[in-house]
Amino acid sequence: MPTAEKNTTVSDLSKKMSQADAIFLADFSGIDVAAVTELRRTLRAAGVDYQVVKNRLAKLAASDAGLDSLGVYLEGPTAMAFVQDDPVAPAKILQKFIDGGGKLVIKSGYVDGQVLTPEAVGQLAKLPSRDELIAKVLGSVQAPLYGLSAVLTALLRGTVVALAAIRDQKAEAEGTPA
Secondary structure: OOOHHHHHHHHHHHHHHHHOOEEEEEEOOOOOHHHHHHHHHHHHHOOOEEEEEOHHHHHHHHHHOOOHHHHHHOOOOEEEEEEOOOOHHHHHHHHHHHHOOOOOEEEEEEEOOEEEOHHHHHHHHHOOOHHHHHHHHHHHHHHHHHHHHHHHHHHHHHHHHHHHHHHHHHHHHHOOOO
16 A cells, blocks of 8 residues: 555656656665765765665656656666766766676667667767767867967968068168168
8 A cells, every 4th residue: 555655756766757857766775874974975966866665666756757767677677877977977986886896787778769678778889978969069060160260360470471571672672770
């Protein structure tokens, strides 16, 4: 029988799922407390809400949020990471934790309305972060402008040098010092 506490938990999870830009599901069995604490601290610093969930309640919340496709992955010990903006950063954090010997296993991800396989989450972790992509775009835009600026400056400098040379030639021809 549903209790008020369980209803509140389902409601909170459903709200988090519907508001999240991305969700990552992971199996955390075998991870010691110190490693989980460090992982939580790292994810929290990146603005990610990491939460261990009860599968039955998470399935109800996913159904309420319209994310029924995640129900398949809600088996066994499950932790969910809710992301509000850049989904690449938490994917990188989770992958770095796994690569560093963490026993975390990615079950699935949900980004932009699509359910991701664990392999796709790994590929997502290899992408440059949002800030890196913005920097690359700005660099691409800035490079031609810098080139144009250099060309225009060179033209002006060339004109000034030519005028100075003409002035010096005229001064020499008249016999007066420049």
